[in-house]
Amino acid sequence: MRWFKKNFYLNFSIIFLSILCLNEALLLRKSFKASKSPLKSKSKFSQNCRNSSFISQIIDHFNFNPSNDRKYKQRYIIFDKYAISNSPIFFYTGNEGDIQLFCENTGFIWEIAPKFDAVVVFAEHRYYGSSLPFGNESFVAPNIDFLTSEQALADYAYLVKHLKSTDQRLKNSPVVAFGGSYGGMLAAWFRMKYPNLINGAIAASAPIWQFSTNCEAFQSVVTFSFKKFDSECPDLIRFSWDIINQYGQSDKGLSELKEIFGLCKPLKSSKQLKDWIADIYGNTAMVNYPYETNFLAPLPAWPVRVMCSNITRYFNKSNPLSVLKSIYHGINVFLNYTGTSSCFDVESDTPSDIGMVAWTYQTCTEFVFPMCTNGIEDMFEKQDWDPLAYNRECYDQFKTMPREEWPLINYGGSSHDIKYHSNLIFSNGNLDPWSAGGVLNDVNEKLKAVIIENGAHHLGKESNEKDPDSVLIARLKEIEAINTWIQDHLKSLLID
């Protein structure tokens, strides 16, 4: 995958993908060549996610040409063990990945479903998992043309209608949308664009304003997270880039960098190494959970704290080699917590992954998230946002160019833009870099923001005994809101 690791900007979108999407995480992990770390063990909710259903969907909802009237089979998982008359439907708006993994790993929904007698539905996003409109031929033009968030939302709308019209018990059911990350964006947009079908939405870690936020914001939160756990750490990291640059000026230096960082292959440039390290900082900030996890990689509790502790312990500004070794020990927490990797690849050499091509297409059409660093307040080297370079890479891969203004026009990009909406909760961890593009303040009485103090990306998607109070409070707020939406809907039925 040529663009992978090549473009700073595209890369962040891929981080977004990789953290969200467990099967994508495998891809990242593949580059840790010697790592034999086991896959995440199956969740306790796996048995609920075993059976797939399929619905026939129009491939192009926005075009009535009979040649676009073709159908495809969209996968979804439905669990109706708790169903009674007017059961609420808890509808997960699938992200960029195999829906089963989201089903197994979104414990929050499973934990609360029995309390609400809810029917749980996980809908797979078109062009991911088993929902490929043109099978293996889905990712070439013009077959890939129907991969847009608007088409995905229309699929979800048809599916809701289908569920309500085929099960008499659900005819008048309220529907609550759930989603995390891109799935959270979709859950929010589903409520915004189809309030005729959706009574409310819980949007977790959903950076719906990443299109319009300051390009420095993402890395600024990464820096904030590192600083919070070790006030010295960002300064030392910032200091380290120049050392890497100095080594990178000669072949001998590049060769030394390869040895110091335990790389499998020679470096082509110091930039390669720097991009790789910067990604690791961002990834670590995203999975900075208060307990051990095995999500992107096997990690200790609070990995940022451990990483910073390793960096600062032996850091000696007057000794360049010590600086580099400190950084290596730091990132090694992310790379090799279990100590089984023998060397690392800074560049993925795996072939194109299906989900990855699809998501990259989405970042090359609708979802441009401008990213930059200033090198002063943040701990990174200064790098400007270069839309031309971004667009060029997109054109090279897909022969298409982003329409970066479209999501702002279609979905909005500020609190003003969503002030008329209701029945939405946006939850964000304040240490999650993606919170930079999230809704962090209440917009109105019925559109609330929940901040999870010390929370990273997606913290709170499943209960853990080490959950901080902030997570417990967030869950309670969400449960209360869901209850209100459901009751309001059921009351409105009585009025008829």
Added chain:
Amino acid sequence: MRWFKKNFYLNFSIIFLSILCLNEALLLRKSFKASKSPLKSKSKFSQNCRNSSFISQIIDHFNFNPSNDRKYKQRYIIFDKYAISNSPIFFYTGNEGDIQLFCENTGFIWEIAPKFDAVVVFAEHRYYGSSLPFGNESFVAPNIDFLTSEQALADYAYLVKHLKSTDQRLKNSPVVAFGGSYGGMLAAWFRMKYPNLINGAIAASAPIWQFSTNCEAFQSVVTFSFKKFDSECPDLIRFSWDIINQYGQSDKGLSELKEIFGLCKPLKSSKQLKDWIADIYGNTAMVNYPYETNFLAPLPAWPVRVMCSNITRYFNKSNPLSVLKSIYHGINVFLNYTGTSSCFDVESDTPSDIGMVAWTYQTCTEFVFPMCTNGIEDMFEKQDWDPLAYNRECYDQFKTMPREEWPLINYGGSSHDIKYHSNLIFSNGNLDPWSAGGVLNDVNEKLKAVIIENGAHHLGKESNEKDPDSVLIARLKEIEAINTWIQDHLKSLLID
């Protein structure tokens, strides 16, 4: 245009078109061959509508394939003589026709614009007027594929964004959408789907639920209107169909019908005549204004009253010829008020009109309005809704089939479906047949229905000294709501 006048169901959609759209009205009028009645004299607002502007629009907003990245020039009319900083934008969402005619004939906007220092914009709907994405080649597949309400709304959204970003005074302006009939549906949907851009909407005579309403409802209102002005009239009309049928059983009878109704050409069947007469009743109900007009045809004040008075005057159930002559005298009010027509055509023989093809395409894709009559409560012959026949005609003409479920999924079809929306006013005349598909009751505190007692289709679009109080009250309610929406928006700016 072979389908014209052939299909009862399609026909009503065309009535919808013809009443809305003055240039379409010309088409209808063309069939009154000898009629030399002058065109409606130019409105007093004509000078505001002289200058067209153009915006380059993406032809396919929902597809990023570079081959669909083509642009077309969308026409709009902007009048900014009253502009000050934060002037509200009054945005007319153009219907199925040349935008200039809507600009010249929507006096309500022009009457209130100076009071609000409003910038007035009339946006032309793609595939109508001068906004033809592929010029004269627009109406053949695949060029016609991009004629959908979703694409039109996306055009309007881009235009609003363009206006706000190119005129510094309008950067933070509130935007109020206006529209009548199909334009009213678009105005409502624009607010519903893009509340990030639109602060409120006035939707006049907008049958947004015509998709899901009882198929008898339309003709039931026509009957109600006739009954209101003459309690006997519907019974006599209902009685007349059988007489026509009796005449229609022989060639001699058909020939007599031709003479009695002053037709230019021999009749092929009595059905031809009956469809034509039924259309005239519907059209007359729609333009049943309290003052003389020259809209579909030159008409007296309260034409339904005059028509019924002519029908009932000499009606003699025991004399078939007298029945037919009474009906002829009745419909002659609509056909020939000025007495200049020498004969009439029951079937249009004009070539396809651009707007007509486009609107028919829309009724064959998104906008299926089921129509039927029961022949008992209504004054028509019983006729069932036959979706298969409807779809067959669509397939014959466009090789495409309607997706009648889509508007219900996308826009909703009941008060439940719009209960979360706000800042909308739906106004309907209670004598307008299209009110059958309209929002006739308040849905919530911020989504109100205004009923214009004794109002027909679009009554109230321009002040007239003979306006009934109901129209004046409706206008005041609308002005008050617009003012509230604007003030709320401006207040929200101060909070930032």
